Amino acid sequence: xxMEMSKVTLEIFSKLEKKWLHDREGKKTRVLSIDGGGITxxxxxxxxxxLEEQIRARTGDSDAAxxxxxxxxVGTGIGAMLAAMLVASDGSGRPLFSAREAVRFLSENQEExxxxxxxxxxxxxxxxxxxxxxxxxxxxxxRRDGGKFLTIKDACKPLLVPCFDLNTSAPxxxxxxDALESPSFDFEMWKVIRxxxxxxxxxxxxxxxxxxxxxxxxxxxxxxxxxNPAAAAVTHVLHNKREFPSVTGVDDLLVLSIGNGxxxxxxxxxLRRDSHCSISSVVGIALDGVSGTVDQMLGNAFCWNPNDxxxxxxxxxxxxxxxxxxxxxxxxxxxxxxxxxxxxxxxFVHRLVAGGKTSLPPSPSKEPSVFxxxxxxxxxxxxxxx
Numbered sequence: 161x162x163m164e165m166s167k168v169t170l171e172i173f174s175k176l177e178k179k180w181l182h183d184r185e186g187k188k189t190r191v192l193s194i195d196g197g198g199i200t201x202x203x204x205x206x207x208x209x210x211l212e213e214q215i216r217a218r219t220g221d222s223d224a225a226x227x228x229x230x231x232x233x234v235g236t237g238i239g240a241m242l243a244a245m246l247v248a249s250d251g252s253g254r255p256l257f258s259a260r261e262a263v264r265f266l267s268e269n270q271e272e273x274x275x276x277x278x279x280x281x282x283x284x285x286x287x288x289x290x291x292x293x294x295x296x297x298x299x300x301x302x303r304r305d306g307g308k309f310l311t312i313k314d315a316c317k318p319l320l321v322p323c324f325d326l327n328t329s330a331p332x333x334x335x336x337x338d339a340l341e342s343p344s345f346d347f348e349m350w351k352v353i354r355x356x357x358x359x360x361x362x363x364x365x366x367x368x369x370x371x372x373x374x375x376x377x378x379x380x381x382x383x384x385x386x387x388n389p390a391a392a393a394v395t396h397v398l399h400n401k402r403e404f405p406s407v408t409g410v411d412d413l414l415v416l417s418i419g420n421g422x423x424x425x426x427x428x429x430x431l432r433r434d435s436h437c438s439i440s441s442v443v444g445i446a447l448d449g450v451s452g453t454v455d456q457m458l459g460n461a462f463c464w465n466p467n468d469x470x471x472x473x474x475x476x477x478x479x480x481x482x483x484x485x486x487x488x489x490x491x492x493x494x495x496x497x498x499x500x501x502x503x504x505x506x507x508f509v510h511r512l513v514a515g516g517k518t519s520l521p522p523s524p525s526k527e528p529s530v531f532x533x534x535x536x537x538x539x540x541x542x543x544x545x546x
Contacts, residue, residue, distance in 0.1 A: 188414040190230045190413075191414065192226065192243070193235070194243050196382065197237060197383060203474050204420050205267075206263075206481060207418045207481070211226060212259035214509040215512065229513070229518060232393060236382045236388070237382060239389075240352075245262035245265070248314065249315060253316050265300060269296045272293075290366075293354065302350075311371060312339040318400075320396055321334040322382035322385065322389055323355045323356045324380050324384050331382070333386075334355075337396075346370055347371070348371075356382040384450075387450040389454075411464075413468060415470070416505075459488035470504050472501050480501055482502060
């Protein structure tokens with residue numbers, strides 16, 4: 161009798177599993193990754209505004225948000241600030257900022273965010289002001305009613321932000337998944353962004369502790385080890401079966417990786433009088449090297465499904481969306497595409513919208529929203545952000 165019951169139970173679960181997998185067929189987990197590098201975020205900011213405009217144009221929904229169509233967002237440095245602003249919850253499961261609002265906030269507070277001061281006995285050394293940056297970040301990651309400071313747990317979608325922890329001499333990745341598991345991994349969001357922006361030697365290492373005080377980190381800029389955090393996002397999704405149970409490999413992923421422009425171009429390379437590279441040049445080379453290596457690795461991983469991985473990188477000029485895109489080739493090298501960067505984003509959005517809004521609830525602590533299919537307009541808006 162027990163044997164028969166076991167067979168019936170197994171059969172029931174097998175049928176449920178097949179039905180669930182059938183419902184998930186064609187549904188890919190959507191990943192948005194935003195590079196660090198620089199202090200303006202001009203490339204990432206313009207890309208995100210254009211991405212959001214395209215989503216709204218194709219859905220016909222003027223309130224559609226980037227967070228509605230991505231299952232996880234990851235960012236480093238200035239890219240982490242943009243990423244966190246896109247998924248920081250207003251308390252109802254909706255993001256606090258649209259892409260345009262986030263970029264406007266960044267632009268309006270640029271001077272205060274990276275205020276330069278002189279330090280030292282003779283005040284000859286230039287450093288960014290930590291206090292000034294703290295004030296801007298606190299204003300960004302706080303409830304609009306002036307209430308509580310947001311924590312990683314308050315993100316309306318899974319969020320990853322890397323830094324380098326000097327206490328352990330190893331990378332440390334702040335994760336909403338970990339924050340939901342334990343308050344020992346839940347940190348105030350403004351402090352997380354402050355940590356990943358602490359680029360030496362312009363900022364001192366930033367010390368932060370978790371909400372319950374049990375976990376601490378002495379952080380410097382995450383870009384030193386993960387300036388392009390796309391690989392960290394892919395690895396997280398592949399191994400996080402609680403939030404992404406249907407993902408078995410890269411074939412189940414759709415990745416948009418947005419760069420922030422190179423930092424080590426010949427025009428930006430500073431040599432000292434003794435012909436050695438300056439510290440700023442070495443940092444730029446390291447960040448660009450990390451980003452390029454990750455791009456090459458992911459290009460190889462997605463070589464059988466190249467349209468599932470889109471990388472947007474440019475030289476940092478305002479007209480970069482109209483420039484021809486560049487794509488990494490499997491096993492080395494790059495090629496210039498006939499498509500522009502704007503074309504690639506628009507094509508990616510077409511796939512995003514065709515798949516519908518993400519099936520993940522805004523947060524496990526909230527009731528999941530009911531997403532209805534939205535009819536596509538016949539034409540998309542092609543105006544680029546100015």
